[in-house]
Amino acid sequence: MNIRPSAAIRQNYNEIADFCKKSGEPVFLTKNGEGDLVVMDITAFDRREKMLKLREELLAVEEDRLRGEAGYSVGEVASMMRSAIKEAAHGETD
Structure with a gap:
């Protein structure tokens, strides 16, 4: 630190x-x-913000699952995760 x-x-x-x-x-x-x-650094800040956004989305999905709401298949989740990882790694913006 x-x-x-x-x-x-x-x-x-x-x-x-x-x-x-x-x-x-x-x-x-x-x-x-x-x-x-x-x-x-702005690049580190952007990467951190994207990770926080992803964590929020994952938490929301987990909360939905715990309430018994319909979810995604393993294949759908894997595809979404690959896309999120690719976006974070390449610094793409929305």
Whole structure:
């Protein structure tokens, strides 16, 4: 985990941006010793958002299944998962 004081973003923007882009990891900025902001590469952010969306969709499907609603066949699910993985891996947008 990379933690820096908030002043670092003004003083070392290029260094922080390079770190985020190369590592794919966020930088946590503090203010007065307390967590304040998180800075991350836009590509990593987009990938994270897509994963969260996928998890929400999977949770909704599982909740439907637990309520006894009609679901999808194994083949349909496999096809949807392949499409989601391909989309996330290639950075495609909706």
